[in-house]
Amino acid sequence: MPDPTIFVDADACPVKDEAMRVAERLGLVVTYVCNGGVRPSRDPMVRIIVVPQGADAADDWIVEQAKANDIVLTADIPLASRAIDKGCHVLGFSGKPFTPASIGMALAMRDLNQHLRETGESKGYNPGFRPADRSAFLSALDTLGRKAKTLS
Template sequence: MPAGRPTIYVDADACPVKGEVVRVAERHGLPVVFVSNGGLRPARDPLIRHVVVPGKADAADDWIVENGEAGDIAVTADVLLVARLVTKGLHVLGPTGRTFTPETIGMDVAMRNLKQDLRESGQIKGYNAGFTARDRSAFLQALEIAVRRALQPQ
């Protein structure tokens, strides 16, 4: 992996934008690490690495937190993982292009917990909106912005 360049970490098990991550990373010459509990198809590109962690809960999250550094980029839909990464100084975005920041993460965690409580009490159904072409486009734009920010000298 190139020294001094940000790495893109992907919480890969259910990530719908792996291909988009690879495209943007290749354009900028950035390393990508896909972290999952199951096997993924290996890549021939030396800048792309696959890490398979044990099947225990949060093993992929823990690995990303332990290995990610301030200035790196992470892609995940897991708000609790986002909270851990934002506090470390990573640029974090969701697969729909949503960018998470230290200023917004408190509300994001609170909303996640509220929705979980409402689902558990039966007051709302547990369905997420389907992933759309608009989400994919928003993600590509957000990742490009995150990469440019990560590449700026600090």
Template sequence: MTLSTIYVDADACPVKPEAARVAERHGLVIVYVSNGGLRPSRDPMVRHVVVPGTADAADDWIVENAVAGDIAITADVPLAARLVEMDVHVLGPTGRPFTPETIGMAVAMRNLKQDLRESGEIKGYNPGFTARDRSDFLQALDRTVRRALKENRD
């Protein structure tokens, strides 16, 4: 049986502490991947990987290291698409799952919104992160971890 690892696209992730709590509860390694600026942890189950500040360096590192059955947390839709193709369980920070069934629409909406922002049709504001989003994320991550552990056991 292989235990899953939780990878966090950490630079702008608002749910790092919540992800750590869930990982600890289930005895999983959690890997924060960022361009820097994260406080190191003394917990041996928490790892920090600092990548160069180049575009997509964190994304590429996660893709190179994650394997099927692992879990990733990211708001980056192109990264989510790459990971879904690898059979990695992917969640957004609001608890929204990216799955083979949903990733196509997520990519299409991301591209549409980017085109609308670039043309000036819409502003580039993201909605604020709420307590409800945090709660939804915790529930979704716990469900995802249980599902991943069950799949890895079978």
């Protein structure tokens, strides 16, 4: 089985550089999928895929291309769910993994928070991205990448 690929939902990703560093260290291909705005790379292990504008165009492309044991990096809970269904490893940008055991609750909380925003009961502010999140992400991706490589 070939080495896993790291797919990054790149439009709002605060850890693009960290993902590239871990991928380089582990010898994995990293694919950034976006609507535009990601700088090209000369590194043959880095792919930039620009998809048409659209709400789920990047998500759809990632789900179509990803296979079991690939790694998907995203903050998008529906994308995380779809990737888990394909047998992918999924990691949030703060280093929190999405797993088959946790994705149901994550989807339910997303729906509840959306309802609270729509009814005006919540402003819906997301917590800021902290240096501790970046550190947790690096550690979690390194561990996950090593695990995925041993399974390939």
